[in-house]
Amino acid sequence: MDRHPHDLLADAVGGTLDAADRAALDAHLSGCAECEGELAAARAGWSAVEALRTSEVGVPFGVTADAVREARNALRARASRPARWAAGLAAAALVAAVGIAVFPRGGEDASGGGAMRATEAATAAGEMKGSDGAADAAMPDATDESLQNLADVAAQAPLPPLAERIDYSGAQLDCLVAELDPGFLEDQVPIQILNARYEGTDALVGTFILEEGDQRLATVRVVDASTCLGMATFLGLAK
Amino acid sequence: MERPTDAELVRRYLDGDGDAFAELVRRHETRVYRIALRMTGRPEDARDATQEAFLSALRKLKSFRGEAAFSTWLHRVTVNACYDLLRKRQRQPIASEGGLEALELVAAPDADPADEVGAALEVRRALAAVPEEHRAVIVLHDVEDLGFDEIAEILGIPVGTAKSRLHRGRVALARALGEPTGGPEASNP
Numbered sequence: 001m002d003r004h005p006h007d008l009l010a011d012a013v014g015g016t017l018d019a020a021d022r023a024a025l026d027a028h029l030s031g032c033a034e035c036e037g038e039l040a041a042a043r044a045g046w047s048a049v050e051a052l053r054t055s056e057v058g059v060p061f062g063v064t065a066d067a068v069r070e071a072r073n074a075l076r077a078r079a080s081r082p083a084r085w086a087a088g089l090a091a092a093a094l095v096a097a098v099g100i101a102v103f104p105r106g107g108e109d110a111s112g113g114g115a116m117r118a119t120e121a122a123t124a125a126g127e128m129k130g131s132d133g134a135a136d137a138a139m140p141d142a143t144d145e146s147l148q149n150l151a152d153v154a155a156q157a158p159l160p161p162l163a164e165r166i167d168y169s170g171a172q173l174d175c176l177v178a179e180l181d182p183g184f185l186e187d188q189v190p191i192q193i194l195n196a197r198y199e200g201t202d203a204l205v206g207t208f209i210l211e212e213g214d215q216r217l218a219t220v221r222v223v224d225a226s227t228c229l230g231m232a233t234f235l236g237l238a239k
Numbered sequence: 240m241e242r243p244t245d246a247e248l249v250r251r252y253l254d255g256d257g258d259a260f261a262e263l264v265r266r267h268e269t270r271v272y273r274i275a276l277r278m279t280g281r282p283e284d285a286r287d288a289t290q291e292a293f294l295s296a297l298r299k300l301k302s303f304r305g306e307a308a309f310s311t312w313l314h315r316v317t318v319n320a321c322y323d324l325l326r327k328r329q330r331q332p333i334a335s336e337g338g339l340e341a342l343e344l345v346a347a348p349d350a351d352p353a354d355e356v357g358a359a360l361e362v363r364r365a366l367a368a369v370p371e372e373h374r375a376v377i378v379l380h381d382v383e384d385l386g387f388d389e390i391a392e393i394l395g396i397p398v399g400t401a402k403s404r405l406h407r408g409r410v411a412l413a414r415a416l417g418e419p420t421g422g423p424e425a426s427n428p
Contacts, residue, residue, distance in 0.1 A: 007402035013409065038410050045409030048365070048416055049381040051358035052277060059272045063286050064264045067293030071252065071260035074297070141261055200264040 004028075004035055013042045061224025065199035142196040142205055147220045154191055154207045155218035175228035176206045176221065188219070198222050245309035249300060260300075264293060267310060270383065271317045277378040278321035280367040284328070292320040307392055314385075315393045318375055325371060365415035373408030380405055 008025045011017045017025065029036050173193055188208040196205045202225040210217040243251070243259075245266070251259035271292055276285035296316045303312055366374055375394060379385045380401075391398045 006406040007399045010402040010406040010409075013406075038406070041413040042406055042409035044416070045377075045411070045413035046381060048362050048412060049377060049409075051362045052366070052382045053384075055359035057269075057273050057276055059268050059289075060282070060286055063272060063289050064268050064293050066290055067297050068261050068264055070294060071297050072257040075252075075255055075257045141258060197261070197265065200261050200268060 004032065004038075009035060009039055009042060012039060013046050058226040059201065061201050061203070061226075062199060064201065068200040142194075142198045142203065142222070147198075147205065147222065150205070150207055151218045151220045154209060154220070155216050157191075159189060159191075159209060159211075173206070175225075176204050176223055195225070196222075202226065204228055246305045249303055249305075249309060253301065260297065263309070267313055268293075270310075271313065274314065274317050274378055274383060275321055277363070277366065277382055278318065278371075278374060279324060280363055284324055288317070288320045288324045291324065292317040295320060308389075311389055311392050314379070314389075315395075318379075318393060321375075322371065361416070362412075365412055368415040369408050369411045373404045373411060376401055376405040377408040377412065381409070 005025060005028055008017065008021055008028075011021065012025055029039070173190055176193060188210045191207040191209055193207075194205040196203050198205070203222050204225050206221045206223075208219050208221065210219070243262075245263060248259040248263050252263070268289070272285055272289045275288035275292065276282065279285050279288055292313070296313055299316065303309065366377065369377065372394075376390060379390045379393065380387070385393075387398045387401050390401045394401065396404075
């Protein structure tokens, strides 16, 4: 046995010593005051760590975004296809707001921007139509592109009747709004909140419409779901 | 549908499926971030280390042979990212005021700040005073509940060395907390 059997002392704290090792350690402890003291200290250290074991830790929003983005970019590069969305847009998404589209109320593209991809827009529109306004629609892995398409579709879609719009008292909507701007709802009509993943993190994706004169501004906002819940709890908004 | 294994997701990504890597991240990000937070002691450093761990894992993915579990391989990359970051900063990690409370209160809104979060903050500060190599074993064994065989593989050391470092780390932690070391009576199981 080593002069001081630190490995056995570790097992003793964990309660995993077998009978032979237990006997060997007891024999050593009977003549080693240093190890006696260290065993007590090690037990105290082990007990203290309990505070860390039971302390939940939330992953900050976007912490894995670079890796997920790089993974996708690497595949795109491998396929020799140019990236269609600037990295800056993805970075902006992490701050909170993604995808802004301005359309005249008639629905014709007045923004002068690029044409919407019909298939992807239809996919986004289908997801929106499928919602009853609750935050249960799935958009499993949102990309910057799909968020932009949500904004495009929202800007063209007719506003739902008041009765079908999202209940303002909904905890998830409160979270989304509280995280961004408490006064946000004064001007904008929430159309839909989606549970989603964005760049590897659980997120809430909200579509909002602002009508100004004959134009409609559609925004799609993304916030970290866990941060949002904490914020709403802090503000007393969460149920 | 059967849930794909980590190794299967690695293969799918290498075959061109971008969602497969996102799924790997989704599965492992919480533990990776937690290890980074306990190792570095500061949320801002944990962010950097987590980010670097996943980027590093992505770049090394082709070298993952499946001989070890993906999680073991990823945790090795994570611990190395933490070591690199700590070396780069050339300082002992210090639990920042505010960052920890905000994160942990958000994650556990019912927690009593005076008890659970306060205790966690105190222990995290003390853990920052434990030498890195010993701290790593405390984090992996006592916090993350990994077995000695896996820890030995993650750190590239013999099991006996892992146990020895754990013991020294626990003692250092207790002393950093000012815990009484106790006499012979206290040491009996």
